Every structure is written in C-alpha cells, then in structure tokens.
Amino acid sequence: MDDETRCILLFASVHDVAAAERVLIQHGVWCDVVPKPSVLGGGCGVALVVQKSDMPRLGDLPGFPVARLQGAYRKVDGAYLPC
Amino acid sequence: MIYLDNAATSFPKPPEVIDAVAGYMRDVGASPGRSAHQLAVQAARILLDAREAVAQVLGASDARHVVFTANATEALNVALSGVLRQGDHVVLTSMEHNAIMRPLRYLRETRDVTMTVVPGDTAGRVDPGAVRAAVTPRTRLVIANYASNVVGTLQRVAEIREAVGRDVLLLTDAAQAAGAVPLDVTRDGIDLLAFTGHKALLGPPGTGGLYIRPGVEGKLAPLIRGGTGSESESDEMPSFLPDRFESGTRNGPGLAGLGAAARFLLKRGVANIRAHEVELTARLLEGLRHVSGVTCYGPADPDLRLATVPITIAGLPPAEAAHELDRRFGICVRSGLHCAPQAHRTIGTFPSGALRLALGWASTADDVDAAISAVAELAGKAAAG
Numbered sequence: 001m002d003d004e005t006r007c008i009l010l011f012a013s014v015h016d017v018a019a020a021e022r023v024l025i026q027h028g029v030w031c032d033v034v035p036k037p038s039v040l041g042g043g044c045g046v047a048l049v050v051q052k053s054d055m056p057r058l059g060d061l062p063g064f065p066v067a068r069l070q071g072a073y074r075k076v077d078g079a080y081l082p083c
Numbered sequence: 084m085i086y087l088d089n090a091a092t093s094f095p096k097p098p099e100v101i102d103a104v105a106g107y108m109r110d111v112g113a114s115p116g117r118s119a120h121q122l123a124v125q126a127a128r129i130l131l132d133a134r135e136a137v138a139q140v141l142g143a144s145d146a147r148h149v150v151f152t153a154n155a156t157e158a159l160n161v162a163l164s165g166v167l168r169q170g171d172h173v174v175l176t177s178m179e180h181n182a183i184m185r186p187l188r189y190l191r192e193t194r195d196v197t198m199t200v201v202p203g204d205t206a207g208r209v210d211p212g213a214v215r216a217a218v219t220p221r222t223r224l225v226i227a228n229y230a231s232n233v234v235g236t237l238q239r240v241a242e243i244r245e246a247v248g249r250d251v252l253l254l255t256d257a258a259q260a261a262g263a264v265p266l267d268v269t270r271d272g273i274d275l276l277a278f279t280g281h282k283a284l285l286g287p288p289g290t291g292g293l294y295i296r297p298g299v300e301g302k303l304a305p306l307i308r309g310g311t312g313s314e315s316e317s318d319e320m321p322s323f324l325p326d327r328f329e330s331g332t333r334n335g336p337g338l339a340g341l342g343a344a345a346r347f348l349l350k351r352g353v354a355n356i357r358a359h360e361v362e363l364t365a366r367l368l369e370g371l372r373h374v375s376g377v378t379c380y381g382p383a384d385p386d387l388r389l390a391t392v393p394i395t396i397a398g399l400p401p402a403e404a405a406h407e408l409d410r411r412f413g414i415c416v417r418s419g420l421h422c423a424p425q426a427h428r429t430i431g432t433f434p435s436g437a438l439r440l441a442l443g444w445a446s447t448a449d450d451v452d453a454a455i456s457a458v459a460e461l462a463g464k465a466a467a468g
Contacts, residue, residue, distance in 0.1 A: 012323050013313050014116040015147055018124075018131040033127075035119040044313035044326075046119040046127070 003075060007055055007083035009048040010040060010070040017046050023064045029054050040073060040080060052083060085414045085450045089443030090232055090259060090391045090421075092281045092288060096344070103343035104287055107336040114332050116312040126335050133342025134325070140284070140345050140353065141257075141276065142267030143294050150328040151292045151338060155258035156182040157306075158277035158293035161328060162254050163190060165303035166224055166275070173198040174217040174247075175226035176209045176238065177429045181422040183226055183256060197221075203429045206382045207236035211246035224252045229260035229276075233426040233439070234381035235364075235391030237264065244272040252299065258282060258291075262344075263360070263389050265353045274299045283389075285348065285444065286341030289334050300324055307331065356444045360390035363442050363451050367392055370455035376462040380430045380437060390446070393430070393437035396458065398465035401438040404458075408438075412457040416440050 011017045017033060024031040029050065036047040050058070052074060059066040072083040086094045107129065115126035130151075138146035152158045163186045167173065175183065177200050190196040199217040203209045214225060225247050227238045240255050247253065254275040260266065261276075262283035268276050273296065280290030295303060305320050309330035314321045321327050348356070364385035371379050376397040382388045396404050401418035408414040419436040420427050427433040440454055 012321065013147075013326050014127045015131060015134065015325060018127045021124075022128070022131065033119055033124045041316055044311075045117060045315065046124070 087440045088415045090441035097347045099343040100340045104340040107339035133338045136345035147324045150325045154291040155277045155279035161306045162275045171223040172221040177202045178231045178426045207234045211242040215246040228256040235389035241271040280341040286344040287337045290337040290341040361385045364390045374459045390442035393439045
C-alpha cells in the first residue's frame with residue numbers, strides 16, 4: 001500500500017532495529033516494526049516505519065543508530081523511492 | 084540442603100530469572116530476529132535488553148560485540164577455531180580447563196598449532212613475565228583464564244595484557260569470573276572473553292557468549308554458518324555483529340533469564356556480591372585451617388581468589404568425602420578433577436583430585452560453618468581409621 005507520509009528504515013540487523021525502536025519510543029516518536037519488503041535488498045528481515053515528517057530529527061535523538069541506517073524508502077505508485 | 088557447588092552451576096537463581104524464563108515461555112514464545120509480528124518483535128526486544136545488560140556487566144562499550152552462544156565451551160571453540168590458522172603458536176597457562184585444552188589438541192592435530200604452557204605456582208598464579216617470555220614471533224594468541232574453576236585463583240589478566248603487548252591476541256576464559264568479580268574488558272585490553280550464563284552470572288544453563296573487541300571480529304572466522312535473519316538473499320555470512328557469529332535460532336527463554344540475571348547483578352552490584360563472597364571465603368579458609376588432616380589449596384588471601392576452595396582430607400578420597408557430605412550432611416559439593424587435569428597437576432592434587440567447596444551469592448555464614456563442622460567430622464573419622 002502506498003504511503004508517501006511514511007518512511008521505511010532498513011538496518012543490517014534485528015539488534016539495530018530493536019535498538020532504534022527503543023530510542024524512538026523513549027522520545028515519543030511514532031514507529032512500527034514491519035516485515036522488510038523483499039524488493040529492498042540487504043538488511044535483516046524486519047524494518048522500522050516512521051513518519052516522514054520525523055525523519056529530519058532522527059539523527060539528533062541520543063542513541064539513535066543513524067550510522068547503521070542502511071537506507072530509508074517511501075512507497076510511491078508501487079515503487080520504493082529514497083525517503 | 085546446603086548448596087556449595089556454585090562453580091559447577093549457581094543455585095538458587097534469583098526469582099527474577101525464573102520469572103523471565105517462564106514469562107518468555109508463557110507470553111512470548113516467538114523466535115527472535117526472524118519474523119516481524121508482535122511476538123517476534125517482543126522477543127527481539129528481550130534479546131536486545133539481555134545483550135546490553137550482559138555487555139554492561141562485562142564492561143563492553145558496544146553490546147553488538149557480545150555474541151550469544153550456548154555456553155562458554157562453545158564460545159571458546161568459536162574463538163580458538165576462528166582465530167588460529169595453520170602453524171600458529173599459542174601461549175596458555177597451566178590452569179586452563181578442558182574447554183581450552185581439548186580444542187587446542189584438535190587444532191594441533193589438524194592445523195599444526197603449537198603451544199607453550201606456562202606453569203602456575205602451587206596456588207595457580209601465573210607470572211605475567213613468564214607469559215611474555217613464552218611469546219614468539221609466531222604467537223597469535225595468549226590464553227589465560229580469568230579465574231580457575233579448580234582453585235578460584237584470579238589471574239592477573241590485565242598485567243598479562245601489558246606484558247605481552249598489543250600485537251598478540253588475548254583470550255580469557257571468564258566462565259567462573261563473569262558475575263563473580265567486577266570485569267572491564269575495555270580497561271583490561273581483552274580481545275576475546277568467553278563467558279557462561281549459568282554460573283556467577285546467575286542465568287539459566289544453555290546460555291553464554293563471547294565478547295569480541297571491536298576490530299578483532301575481522302580476524303575471526305565463524306565456527307557455525309547458517310541463517311541469521313539478515314542478508315537472506317546471500318549465501319555468505321554477514322560481516323557485522325552479532326549476526327556473523329549467531330547462526331540459528333537463539334535460546335530465547337534462556338537469554339530472557341540471562342538478561343534478568345544481568346540486571347539483578349547490576350542492581351545489587353557485582354562488587355557487593357564479591358565482598359559478600361570474600362567475607363565468606365575468609366571464614367571458610369579460617370575455619371578449615373584449624374581442622375587437622377585437611378589441606379586447602381589456592382591463595383590464602385581471599386582477595387586473590389573466587390569463593391571456590393578445593394580441599395583434601397587425609398585418608399579419605401575426595402569422591403567418598405563428597406558422597407558423605409551429600410548423604411549425611413546434605414551438603415552438595417563436587418569432587419574429582421573438575422575437567423582441568425593440568426590445573427590439578429599445578430596445585431598438586433592430580434590424579435586423585437580434590438573436594439571443591441564453591442560458595443555463591445546466596446551462601447550464608449551458617450552454610451560455611453555447617454560445612455566446616457561436617458568436614459571436621461569426616462576428617463576426624465578418617466584420622467581414627
């Protein structure tokens with residue numbers, strides 16, 4: 001389902017996804033853990049979804065593993081574009 | 084019942100550990116790191132919490148570098164098999180467990196690995212200078228257990244690190260020490276540290292792991308290869324931690340318990356538990372010192388050892404003494420060679436072994452006094468013939 005208002009964040013490992021999720025929850029940032037779309041290669045089997053409007057501040061959240069973020073995508077017309 | 088076999092496995096476990104294991108089995112159940120449904124995500128969160136709590140106990144700055152295994156033996160096999168290549172040389176102490184000696188024998192036979200064993204003194208202490216003297220240009224790895232499982236002796240691992248320099252890898256077997264003494268792998272410059280969850284870390288059996296210092300992972304090949312839940316499109320192992328060394332489903336219930344145990348230790352304070360055990364060890368050593376026919380092994384100073392005290396009773400084989408303590412006095416101890424024949428040779432108790440009294444976090448002064456009294460009775464009967 002297309003949703004240009006949300007971004008899918010990919011990390012290498014589930015450890016990183018869980019760590020990122022915890023930071024977001026601690027800071028009251030909405031997120032959801034979802035199965036990683038197969039067309040998005042690499043990463044682990046799960047991904048983190050956030051509001052696109054929150055993207056600019058993620059790197060400022062203490063402890064957010066931004067250096068280990070492998071990619072951020074949004075789904076537009078069935079295709080995944082950089083977010 | 085008085086349980087003095089904590090060097091084999093700790094008992095009792097803190098109630099939080101039991102609750103965490105049961106809670107995982109009852110309410111979570113799912114496989115961590117695979118699916119993305121709510122239960123699997125909850126399982127992943129539990130593993131994250133466990134990994135971070137254990138990392139904190141070990142003094143590791145990056146929890147991803149704590150790789151979970153089934154026990155210390157598996158972790159040591161990952162380290163030895165992963166690091167050592169054809170023709171490498173290893174320096175190790177005479178106090179090592181068979182979890183080191185047997186894999187090394189296999190590697191000697193299959194990869195022409197050579198080794199130099201540095202003997203400890205009769206208390207099991209190894210001179211860091213002697214370790215340094217044994218290092219050659221072909222030496223790839225130095226191995227020193229953090230504390231002996233036989234005699235509790237604490238090795239000067241940080242001094243060994245300083246003595247051998249930074250060009251050689253340092254592996255320490257902390258199966259006995261993790262959770263029993265404050266550890267700081269970063270401060271001590273430890274490259275690889277193997278631990279088990281079920282001893283002084285107070286977790287369940289079937290848990291353990293290997294700390295891998297950042298930068299060392301590239302020198303380590305995985306022992307087991309398989310599914311990790313990551314980079315599934317590739318048949319190559321991931322290069323990143325912890326996935327590179329964690330193929331196959333992890334022990335979710337066990338690791339939930341280990342996480343709870345690590346948090347228990349952090350809350351109570353490893354240093355506080357250590358102080359309690361040092362006090363009881365001093366009481367035990369002092370009490371046994373006055374029992375005729377009993378010989379205690381290891382450092383006389385309780386600060387130089389864990390709460391593990393091997394003894395022999397003149398005229399009474401250790402196996403018979405252990406059986407008597409169990410059946411007549413309800414005291415659980417372990418006799419024999421404790422899977423460490425080299426260590427027993429070092430302290431002079433090979434081949435008959437010793438009777439090992441191993442206190443734990445829940446031991447009390449009354450337990451110690453009861454053990455002293457029981458040993459005294461056995462020693463008196465043995466002396467009377």
